[in-house]
Amino acid sequence: MAGEPKYLSGGLLVLFTIAIATANLMEVLDITIANVSLPTIAGFLGVSSNQGTWIITSYAVSNAITVPLTGWMATRFGQARVFTTALALFTMASLLCGFATSFQELLTFRVIQGSVAGLMVPLSQALLMNNYPPEKRGMALAIWGMTIMIAPIAGPILGGWITDNFHWSWIFLINVPVGIAATLITWNLLKGRETPTQKVPVDSIGAALLVLWVGALQIMLDKGNELDWFDSPFIVTLGVIAAIGFIVFLIWELLEEHPIVDLSLIWQYRNFRMGALALCLGYSIFFSSLVILPLWLQTQINYTSQWAGFVLAPAGVLALIVSPIVGRTMQGRDLRWYATFAFIVFATTSFWRARFTSEADFATLVLPQILQGIGIATFFAPLITINMSGIPPARIANASGLQNFLRMMAGSFGTSLAVTLWDHRAALHRTQLMDHLNNASQPMLSYTQQLQGTGMSPDAARAQIDRVLTVQSYTLATNDLFWLGGCLLLLLIFVIWQTRPPFTGAPGAH
Secondary structure (H helix, E strand, C coil), X not given: CCCCCXXXXXXXXXXXXXXXXXXXXXXXXXXXXXXXXXXXHHHHHCCCHHHHCHHHHHHHHHHHHHHHHHHHHHHHHCHHHHHHHHHHHHHHHHHXXXXXXXXXXXXXXXXXXXXXXXXXXXXXXHHHHHHCCHHHHHHHHHHHHHHHHHHHHHHHHHHHHHHHHCCCCHHHHCHHHHHHHHHHHHHHHHCCCCCCCCCCCCCHHHHHHHHHHHHHHHHHHHHCCCCCHHXXXXXXXXXXXXXXXXXXXXXXXXXXXXXXXXXXXXXXXXXXXXXXXXXXXXXXXXXXXXXXXXXXXXHCCCCCHHHHHHHHHHHHHHHHHHHHHHHHHCCCCCHXXXXXXXXXXXHHHHHHHCCCCCCCCHHHHHHHHHHHHHHHHCCHHHHHHHHHCCCCHHHHHHHHHHHHHHHHHHHHHHHHHHHHHHHHHHHHHHHHHHHHCCCCCHHHHHHHHHHHHCCCCHHHHHHHHHHHHHHHHHHHHHHHHHHHHHHHHHHHHHHHCCCCCCCCCCCCCC
């Protein structure tokens, strides 16, 4: 539109930020909000708990497939148009999910919801960067990163509270008023600020290969631990499809003149390459901790899903307070120091949790979360700014889509690997404990006699001993994973120092 200022400012900028942030929060929230409600939803729709997990898997798979398509969609139709259309469709799909009367209906609507959601996260990042003045982009990315990190923490708490106090459908229906408001605001503010479009050819073969290998990989990662990984023919088949599909996809995209995914960003821009590596691995370890810690609390320490969520919540609260401060202070500074601080904080909290025992009280569990909130605030915004430095505005959507795709894949890999290692380490620790506590050992005899002295039958005493062994085995396995996570986080400091300033939006920083 003629005479339109290049960047938003004042009240319009605040309104735009709120709309984009809430839309992004809503999308990321839907990844985890349904997790704690699965037994309720499965029971209501008359399916088994194992079938019910497809409510999560269907969203994750369709989401992962469309994220890397963001750059092509934005180039072809414009960032604002694609984002607002995706947001409107996400809102409609949420409404349909809430009114679903069968498992098949819910699954279909979740696929639609996940598909359009995959476009929203990278475009929300690109739109913030393109509509904020350069000197305020640190603040914009701090707000964006805050939604990415807080939503996985808030999801289980909110989902559990809604399911316990209302009908499960409200975990989807709460999106509707938020989605309608965010759609109207973003479209009215951005309809005169559309990015340039270009009628690039459709890389249909690349898109088909992407759907094939990403879909197979995501289902394999989601179902692998449940089906005992490669002991299952289904998982083996998915692994072969994913591996072959990925290799063919990679070769095709490297040779294609107009690829559906712009892989050239990885080798053309050093900061994108090294920064994305640090971001993805750091996020993978962080997200894995959000799975392992509540899993340990709920399966071994008898925490409810809501109380496990309350343990995680302080990190989100402190991140909410500190993030704006970080955003205001980033301009003109060496952002590698911010990222270094984040990794040190994450590593410290990881080593702290590695000392947890099965007797840890609520305060002991919460304290590391408070410290981690500071790390969250200094993690996303500096790393994304480093990653995007030197990338021309026309390629921001492509870079954002690729970066978010890599982050999501790293999160899926990390979570699957962490849960598998957790089970394997627990089995190893149980074997080692049993070697020291056989039926003839004095500690075992003394403990058995003590339990029987309280009135327990021999069978009840053995069951109690078995339960204690299980709890201690999984506690030691949890400690192992946090020790490993802490060490890996410290190694990532070396990776982030391979990037090169200046960390600005000006082209040329490779």
